[in-house]
Amino acid sequence: MPGSEPKERADAARNRQKILRAAAQLVATRGVESLALDEVAAAAGVGVGTVYRRYPDRGALAHALLEENEKKFQAAFMSGPPPLGPGASARERIRAFLHAFVDRLEHEGKLLMVAETETPLVRYTTGAYRLHHNHLAMLVAEAEPGIDAHFRADALLAPLAAAQFVYQRESGMSVKQIKAGFDQLLQ
Numbered sequence: 001m002p003g004s005e006p007k008e009r010a011d012a013a014r015n016r017q018k019i020l021r022a023a024a025q026l027v028a029t030r031g032v033e034s035l036a037l038d039e040v041a042a043a044a045g046v047g048v049g050t051v052y053r054r055y056p057d058r059g060a061l062a063h064a065l066l067e068e069n070e071k072k073f074q075a076a077f078m079s080g081p082p083p084l085g086p087g088a089s090a091r092e093r094i095r096a097f098l099h100a101f102v103d104r105l106e107h108e109g110k111l112l113m114v115a116e117t118e119t120p121l122v123r124y125t126t127g128a129y130r131l132h133h134n135h136l137a138m139l140v141a142e143a144e145p146g147i148d149a150h151f152r153a154d155a156l157l158a159p160l161a162a163a164q165f166v167y168q169r170e171s172g173m174s175v176k177q178i179k180a181g182f183d184q185l186l187q
Contacts, residue, residue, distance in 0.1 A: 012054075018044040019051055023061055032110040035061065059118025062111050063126070070128050073104060077135060090143035091186070094136065098156065098182045101132075105165040106175050113162035123161065132157060156185070 008016070022044035026034045035058050041048040055061040082088035083096040105112065116123040123129055136153035144152075158164075159182075168178060 015046050015050055016054060018046055019054065020064060023065055027111060032114055035114060057118050059115050059122060062115035065111060066108060066115060069108060074131060090139040094139045094143065095186055097136065099179050101160050102175060102178050105162060109162050109166045113166050116162050
């Protein structure tokens with residue numbers, strides 16, 4: 001329940017901020033490949049155990065680094081301006097969601113790939129995925145009553161797996177091509 005989370009100690013909050021700043025700096029300067037928990041601990045000036053207690057693996061740390069942008073993305077599709085936010089047709093909103101997700105992957109794909117692949121099935125068990133899925137399922141049901149909206153939502157989200165996107169980009173596919181592919185799927 002909201003407000004029932006244990007209150008974070010002041011020193012723990014400071015360490016969390018140090019860890020996240022150090023991890024973000026390492027990723028910005030040396031790439032996602034540098035996201036090793038022991039290197040993050042050294043850069044943050046905290047013990048390795050402090051990092052591991054909060055982030056048991058690279059995936060958990062990657063999720064934490066992505067959290068702020070995920071919140072902005074959620075706000076945009078839940079209450080932002082149309083066509084991504086309310087006020088456009090369901091079909092327009094689906095297209096806008098997929099295109100916005102591709103844009104997000106263009107900027108955060110490698111980090112999201114670490115978050116999604118470090119632990120099997122984690123992509124599907126996060127609150128973010130469930131929200132993305134439910135949002136798309138609601139729009140699909142509105143756009144095409146009678147269709148299995150939950151399956152269609154999964155089918156639309158599948159090509160948005162970070163590893164798939166990174167592979168496509170590294171194989172020479174442009175963002176424009178990927179978005180055009182989604183447009184074709186939606187037809």
